[in-house]
Amino acid sequence: MTSRRWSRALALALAAVLVATVSACGVTRGGDDPDNRRLRMMIPNSPGGGYDLTGRAAAQAMEQEDLTGRFEINNVIGASGTVAMQRLLNEEGAEDVMLLMGLGVVGAVFTNKSDATVDKATPIAGLVAEAEGILVPADSPFQTLDDLVEAWQADPSSITVGGGSSPGGPDHLFPMQLAQTVGIDPNDVNYISYDGGGPLTTALLGEKIDVGMSGLGEFAGQIDSGELRVLAVSGAERLETVDAPTLREGGVDMEFLNWRGILAPPGISDKARQELVDLVTEMHGTPEWEEALERNGWIDNFMVGEEFEEFLIEQNDRVESTLKELGLA
16 A cells, blocks of 8 residues: 555544544534533532532533533633623524523622623523521520511611622622612611621621621531521521521511522524423433432522523513612612
8 A cells, every 4th residue: 555545544544533432422512412412511600609519410410310421511700700691692602501690690790780691691491599598696686587677777777787799699689678678778788798608607706797698508507506596588488407487477578589590602593492401301300409409408499491581581670670779780
């Protein structure tokens, strides 16, 4: 065989091997078999945060049940999720990528004056929700929710409220909407932002603030030891892990849930969107996902299709209204 023929034969053989390898592993973008393709998932915060825990739990459940090929997970950090949201929109037409997002991202888009609004993306599914809790130090004079509300209404600026979210995040939106509900101007709320549950715990235990409002997962140790007390939880039902009434049981007609869901880029085909919806629906029924819900104390908030689209619109409008009243949107 001549040198030229040998080179051509070797190139053809290598090409055949490459095609076979890609077919076996699943392709990076699309593919004829949606159950065997590789997907990318963007997480809009650092490893270990709520979005990260939720996204990785979902990806693990899908992989363990062989519902799809492997996930490439990328933590896209910046501007409280706005950077990740913009990157998703920049992926227009990409059918192999999804963004794990939630209420905090919706708020951050407004406070950062970003054009990367959620209505420009493709809704896939709502996944989980978490109730917020109202926390006080053990020796706080506020023994009940009513005690707190009465003092707050009498002199709003005298009550220092802390949260683990920057403006627009769930820990910020909750006290603002709670204030509105009990007849307090949100602009009069004395809110201090902390960088997550750790610093917020320190502020509560050091009595640098009067009350903290946040998800309760990061405070379990201090609640169990009695260092912190929970006056109320913001969901429709009591939590199994905390002995505290709901807001409505405490006389406040309100419900508030932090939530997380999945978006895809704009411009994908109806077929690709349905494949992603079907994939996440299958994941929702797996034992691995049920275990993740129980392990993390998440409320099952699964919804797809028109229900999730309408939910996003309602949440977007409610967040915009609250932040506009505060001059933040």
